[in-house]
Amino acid sequence: MSDDLMTTIRPLVEKAFPFVERMGLRLDHIEPGRVRMTCPLEPNTNHIGTMYAGALFTLAEIPGGALFLSTFDAATYYPIVKGMEIKFVKLASTDISVEVSISPEEVARVSAEADANGKADFEWDCELTDAEGNVVCVTTNRYQLRRHGS
Amino acid sequence: MSDDLMTTIRPLVEKAFPFVERMGLRLDHIEPGRVRMTCPLEPNTNHIGTMYAGALFTLAEIPGGALFLSTFDAATYYPIVKGMEIKFVKLASTDISVEVSISPEEVARVSAEADANGKADFEWDCELTDAEGNVVCVTTNRYQLRRHGS
Numbered sequence: 001m002s003d004d005l006m007t008t009i010r011p012l013v014e015k016a017f018p019f020v021e022r023m024g025l026r027l028d029h030i031e032p033g034r035v036r037m038t039c040p041l042e043p044n045t046n047h048i049g050t051m052y053a054g055a056l057f058t059l060a061e062i063p064g065g066a067l068f069l070s071t072f073d074a075a076t077y078y079p080i081v082k083g084m085e086i087k088f089v090k091l092a093s094t095d096i097s098v099e100v101s102i103s104p105e106e107v108a109r110v111s112a113e114a115d116a117n118g119k120a121d122f123e124w125d126c127e128l129t130d131a132e133g134n135v136v137c138v139t140t141n142r143y144q145l146r147r148h149g150s
Numbered sequence: 151m152s153d154d155l156m157t158t159i160r161p162l163v164e165k166a167f168p169f170v171e172r173m174g175l176r177l178d179h180i181e182p183g184r185v186r187m188t189c190p191l192e193p194n195t196n197h198i199g200t201m202y203a204g205a206l207f208t209l210a211e212i213p214g215g216a217l218f219l220s221t222f223d224a225a226t227y228y229p230i231v232k233g234m235e236i237k238f239v240k241l242a243s244t245d246i247s248v249e250v251s252i253s254p255e256e257v258a259r260v261s262a263e264a265d266a267n268g269k270a271d272f273e274w275d276c277e278l279t280d281a282e283g284n285v286v287c288v289t290t291n292r293y294q295l296r297r298h299g300s
Contacts, residue, residue, distance in 0.1 A: 018193050019202045022172055043168050052169045053211055053231050058204035080238075081203050087233040
């Protein structure tokens, strides 16, 4: 299952559009409810050689799409990003990784609410970590699941 | 004064590093305490042809550097970005612009606090608007001014 997901979803998230493709974001692992991605330091450095804030934002945001594709029925639902709160806590001087997950219970809750109301808000916290495991950035991501045709 | 600022600061913000240069961000206007920038829709579209969230984040973040350079003494102080709260309120389907400003009173407060303590937090709200003047995104940007050598 995970191998199939990797094959089908990797091009959708790594090559989805030029902005992301230029960053060289990599999908490391994907399964229903869980995704791990990495952003290479090059070519995403800022004027002092650490990873630029906009690249860190993108690394925190893109896994939402991958997680949606591995977890929800894309023929029935689609997600929108409503917002994010992001805090930079340490300079990012290596490749940076993120892992996000959503529980089966939360998937069931969000799906049921979208079925009933046409839309449902959900969110998750995520941590971006460097090659030594240090947290460089923490975010709270806010999404909405919408039911097609609602 | 503004013409000189535009000449000296434009390359610093438009070509500062590849991530931003690839987006084609433009510095439209700069004066002490005020800056206006625009992000072209192409090449920053997402999979549905609107401006990608990461490009909107960057358009909200980069003016902080430009405003610092036009307003503070870079030989005495440097800024860091501590975080941002960003809300996406409307699809961004044209070039997107932002204008940010800081009052002389706030510049005096932040400078005095950095002189006394070595650092001082400050923040501002900003709105990103499309070609018709619609607000597509609102943010609260949190920065810290630090005094060199403190």
